[in-house]
Amino acid sequence: MGEPCVPRLLHRIGVQTRSAERNRPAFTAALPAATAPAAAPPPRSQLRRPGPGPRRPRSAEGAAPGDAHRPARRPGAAPAPVGAGTERAGPHMPSSAGSRRCPLRPPPLPAPRRPADMNYSRFITTVSAARKASPIRLLTELMQKSPPSLISLAGGAPNPNVFPFKRATVAIGHGTAVEIGEDLMKRALQYSASAGIPELLSWLKDFQRNLHNPPTANYSPEQGQMEVCVTTGSQEGLCKVFEMLINPGDNILLDAPTYSGTLAALRPLGCNIINVPSDQHGIIPKALKEILSTWSSEDVKNHSHHLPKFLYTIPNGCNPTGNSLTTERKKEIYQLARKYDFLIIEDDPYYFLQFEKPWAPTFLSMDVDGRVIRTDSFSKILSSGLRIGFLTGPKPLIDRVILHIQVSTMHTSTFTQIMISQLLQQWGEKGFLEHIDRVVEFYRTQRDAMLIAADKWLKDLAEWYPPAAGMFLWIKIKGVSDTQQLIMEKALQKEVLLVPGGAFNIDSSEPSSYVRASFSLSSPGQMDLAFKRLADLIKEAL
Numbered sequence: 259m260g261e262p263c264v265p266r267l268l269h270r271i272g273v274q275t276r277s278a279e280r281n282r283p284a285f286t287a288a289l290p291a292a293t294a295p296a297a298a299p300p301p302r303s304q305l306r307r308p309g310p311g312p313r314r315p316r317s318a319e320g321a322a323p324g325d326a327h328r329p330a331r332r333p334g335a336a337p338a339p340v341g342a343g344t345e346r347a348g349p350h351m352p353s354s355a356g357s358r359r360c361p362l363r364p365p366p367l368p369a370p371r372r373p374a375d376m377n378y379s380r381f382i383t384t385v386s387a388a389r390k391a392s393p394i395r396l397l398t399e400l401m402q403k404s405p406p407s408l409i410s411l412a413g414g415a416p417n418p419n420v421f422p423f424k425r426a427t428v429a430i431g432h433g434t435a436v437e438i439g440e441d442l443m444k445r446a447l448q449y450s451a452s453a454g455i456p457e458l459l460s461w462l463k464d465f466q467r468n469l470h471n472p473p474t475a476n477y478s479p480e481q482g483q484m485e486v487c488v489t490t491g492s493q494e495g496l497c498k499v500f501e502m503l504i505n506p507g508d509n510i511l512l513d514a515p516t517y518s519g520t521l522a523a524l525r526p527l528g529c530n531i532i533n534v535p536s537d538q539h540g541i542i543p544k545a546l547k548e549i550l551s552t553w554s555s556e557d558v559k560n561h562s563h564h565l566p567k568f569l570y571t572i573p574n575g576c577n578p579t580g581n582s583l584t585t586e587r588k589k590e591i592y593q594l595a596r597k598y599d600f601l602i603i604e605d606d607p608y609y610f611l612q613f614e615k616p617w618a619p620t621f622l623s624m625d626v627d628g629r630v631i632r633t634d635s636f637s638k639i640l641s642s643g644l645r646i647g648f649l650t651g652p653k654p655l656i657d658r659v660i661l662h663i664q665v666s667t668m669h670t671s672t673f674t675q676i677m678i679s680q681l682l683q684q685w686g687e688k689g690f691l692e693h694i695d696r697v698v699e700f701y702r703t704q705r706d707a708m709l710i711a712a713d714k715w716l717k718d719l720a721e722w723y724p725p726a727a728g729m730f731l732w733i734k735i736k737g738v739s740d741t742q743q744l745i746m747e748k749a750l751q752k753e754v755l756l757v758p759g760g761a762f763n764i765d766s767s768e769p770s771s772y773v774r775a776s777f778s779l780s781s782p783g784q785m786d787l788a789f790k791r792l793a794d795l796i797k798e799a800l
């Protein structure tokens with residue numbers, strides 16, 4: 259791929275280019291890089307330690323009924339959802355579309371003269387701070403950058419000539435193929451760098467720059483320069499980011515119901531999960547502000563360890579709710595992150611499944627401070643089984659994750675990376691985005707089919723919003739206070755299966771009147787039959 263061409267790429271996703279203001283920050287010195295010998299852990303005063311207790315304790319399993327994590331029931335939170343007695347836009351007019359079609363614009367609040375001085379040491383755990391680069395991994399990476407004339411007796415890598423796999427041809431449609439010849443296959447079967455193979459990494463970095471135009475792209479490393487690393491699915495990235503940031507007792511923010519994989523990764527870490535109310539447009543900034551007002555400006559000035567460390571959110575086509583955050587809300591939330599000095603974890607596997615253009619500007623695109631960690635996934639668009647995703651964020655933090663990868667998975671499968679990299683080099687950004695257009699078209703048609711089936715069978719029995727992205731319809735069953743029994747005990751007999759909403763609550767034993775229906779795999783005929791069966795089931799239960 260040649261020089262990044264930001265305007266061209268942004269135009270492709272339907273966004274008008276702006277002349278991005280580039281303020282040069284003066285960040286505090288950060289953490290040692292993964293590829294450099296690690297320095298001693300930060301002074302104890304800078305490290306996070308479990309505090310005496312949160313100001314607003316809402317432990318993972320201990321939230322009280324009626325607590326903040328019942329967003330849909332908060333007065334004034336959401337306009338009436340679709341369903342009986344309510345009007346809704348047709349399937350081609352997602353209700354949230356109007357507010358999501360804004361082109362990139364500077365934040366509504368006065369633009370900051372200069373970014374915040376980020377002290378990354380403040381956010382990381384003692385364990386993460388103590389990670390050092392593995393000397394063997396460093397040698398491997400050095401060797402891979404050396405000319406072929408180098409005679410290395412250093413590596414502990416096996417000889418690939420003894421491996422049975424010699425070459426591969428993977429058909430990719432339209433009569434084309436990804437070819438992995440003998441030499442490339444030897445690389446594909448070999449150990450590789452923990453951050454990712456160089457050609458894929460550089461493709462991804464260019465892509466992120468072109469797509470999101472992050473302010474941090476040209477910062478110095480210590481200032482929070484945008485860094486990318488390949489992960490074994492976005493789940494690996496998320497899990498390692500959580501482990502890098504969370505000490506027991508830490509306060510963190512998220513908008514539940516949320517992805518059960520995130521909750522499962524968070525719960526054992528012993529953090530206090532504070533639920534931020536949301537509606538079909540995502541987190542409600544006013545509600546977030548109210549929660550944050552618990553902490554004073556003194557707390558912020560003194561870097562109180564009670565301050566929430568990060569906000570986690572799924573900004574597009576949220577799993578399970580299908581909610582998507584509007585641009586205006588993102589801007590407001592980013593300003594609150596600046597005011598209360600917390601990080602934002604933008605888990606965005608459904609970014610490429612947005613049904614309307616322009617695609618929503620990301621938190622990464624607004625990140626003047628270097629406080630956004632973004633997880634991307636190839637799972638919904640190239641393959642979920644190949645297990646590949648990528649992390650983007652400030653270098654001092656991404657480097658910590660890479661140190662963790664060095665001693666756990668070592669790296670994402672080199673074979674997988676070579677296959678993906680060959681495909682992306684062949685397609686280029688244009689070809690990749692054309693593929694995305696085809697994927698989106700498929701999911702839009704699927705969503706529409708599900709909405710038609712829902713209208714036909716569930717109109718008087720349930721409520722829902724048409725999702726603007728993703729693969730899920732979040733359905734509230736009227737008159738059923740908990741769908742757990744309905745689904746787990748009775749639905750199978752009727753030969754229909756959905757996920758009971760409780761699975762996505764912070765406290766999974768808390769009742770939920772919702773179910774999650776996925777429109778990814780079923781045909782329109784199957785959706786129709788499934789909702790007919792669900793309707794029968796509900797009628798019997800009432």
Ligand SMILES: Cc1ncc(COP(=O)(O)O)c(C=O)c1O
Nearest residue numbers: 491492493517572577635637647
């Ligand atoms: C919100 C969310 N985050 C992360 C993941 C994990 O995806 P991956 O396959 O990239 O690990 C999923 C998977 O469904 C998801 O829905």
